Amino acid sequence: MGRWEPNASGRLSEAAMELYVERGFEQTTVAEIAQRAGLTARTFFRYFADKREVLFAGSAILEEHLIAALESTPASASPMEAVAAALDAAATMLGQRREFSRRRQSVIAANAELRERELIKMASLSGALAAGLRRRGVADSDASLAAEAGIAVFRVAFERWVGEPTDRGLATIMRESLEQLKALTAAS
Amino acid sequence: MGRWEPNASGRLSEAAMELYVERGFEQTTVAEIAQRAGLTARTFFRYFADKREVLFAGSAILEEHLIAALESTPASASPMEAVAAALDAAATMLGQRREFSRRRQSVIAANAELRERELIKMASLSGALAAGLRRRGVADSDASLAAEAGIAVFRVAFERWVGEPTDRGLATIMRESLEQLKALTAAS
The missing domain is CATH 1.10.10.60 (Homeodomain-like)
Known part of the structure; x- marks a missing residue:
């Protein structure tokens, strides 16, 4: 050594x-x-196992944070409230690293293999959230839908946060995107 | 030849x-x-280019059906109504092939590389839906959110349809899942 x-x-x-x-x-x-x-x-x-690992080492920690937040939400919280609490925790973790996140995003966007890897990580995050919700007693399809919706909000909010010239925090943009999803589905 | x-x-x-x-x-x-x-x-x-292609040849046709349905929706339809119309078209196309869909799903679930390929196809479908919504004048983040929510509904409904011992059609289950998503987001 x-x-x-x-x-x-x-x-x-x-x-x-x-x-x-x-x-x-x-x-x-x-x-x-x-x-x-x-x-x-x-x-x-x-x-790091390889040069790709530098970009994805944070994903496992992110998943841990999300699940810990989900689990510490009161049992009375609705599935989407629990998901929102998990997203808040993600925002707190990522929010301090905007410049790193912005550069990481541009590197991943430029490479097909990395984009696929990121999709897989996001699917894993969604699966972990759904499993966490099922442990809270949420029915199977509700758990999957709430988790997928949460990840959709996460992705759209994250892209706005790294892409827009804004001083607003990631948590604020996530909450806004969740409200936006609510308005979109209400009008269907 | x-x-x-x-x-x-x-x-x-x-x-x-x-x-x-x-x-x-x-x-x-x-x-x-x-x-x-x-x-x-x-x-x-x-x-077919290779043995994997047998499983994914339908994805391009599915995307065409979805986009054609989205584009023939009246301009007055809300983003999620347009997405719902696209999902109806998908249900009509896939609905007649339940046994094929069921076997395809089990083959894909058993193989990591195929699962990744399926994720990529779903992401491509979501991107195509979002692009279609933007062409209808839907704002950027609304288009992404509605498309991602639509794909979430599609996936959850599809899994229920191939997994449950049910005679109900895919279109019915998709509409139900969309209502379920609406109820979930309303309670957040």
């Missing part, structure tokens, strides 16, 4: 994101990421 | 689905599919 480096994981993420934006994801090597961060490739592999 | 075979495409689809259910998707070869259909591998490749 090499010597301990302060905040190696954060420096590697930062360096990777810079290079992905500058050169494109495919054109960037792990050696270049490590060099930009002032670390070795060996250190890189202590934190 | 070999001689013309009546309904070769349908016979190949049928034979492929039988083998995928019996042996699993990965264990089935194109040669076996052709043999089961009483045709040659050469004929198979005249209709």
Whole structure:
């Protein structure tokens, strides 16, 4: 093992994101990421399985946050209220990393394989939310619909947040998008 | 070119689905599919690029049906009413093929690569619906939300339809699921 480096994981993420934006994801090597961060490739592999992992390491933590929030919602909350609480937790976690999120989004949008990976992560998030709702006693199809609707709100709100020149927080935009979905479905 | 075979495409689809259910998707070869259909591998490749294509050839036609239905909805229809009309058209197309749909679903559920491919097709369908709504003058985020909500309804209703021992039609279950989504979002 090499010597301990302060905040190696954060420096590697930062360096990777810079290079992905500058050169494109495919054109960037792990050696270049490590060099930009002032670390070795060996250190890189202590934190990430590969260069794709830098972009998706946060997804598992995001899922944990969402599910923990869902589970701490009072039993009296409706399925969509519980989902909204989970989205609030996601907004709190991601909200502090707008610049990172914005760059990550542009890197993923530019690469078909990464877009597919992101779809899979979102489907996994939806499945975890639905399972969490079923554990709260919500019926099967209600749980699936509420979870899918929640992920739809999450995606649309997230894209607006990273895409718009706005100072408004992600949580505010998520709540707005949920209201928007409510208005859309009411008019059908 | 070999001689013309009546309904070769349908016979190949049928034979492929039988083998995928019996042996699993990965264990089935194109040669076996052709043999089961009483045709040659050469004929198979005249209709399908590969054995995966048998499962997804319908997706492009489904997208065309959905978009055509969306576009023929009166301009006065709300975004979700237009989406509901598109879902009705999907139900009409898929509704006659319940047994095929049921087997296809079980084959896809058993294979990670096929599940990912299905996710991508669903995302493409959602993107096409959103683009269709924007062409009707629906604002960007409303179009995305309505399309994603529509696909959520489609997926949940489709799973109920193939999974439940029911004589009810897919269109009926889709309308019910849309009402269910309306009730869920209203209670948030």
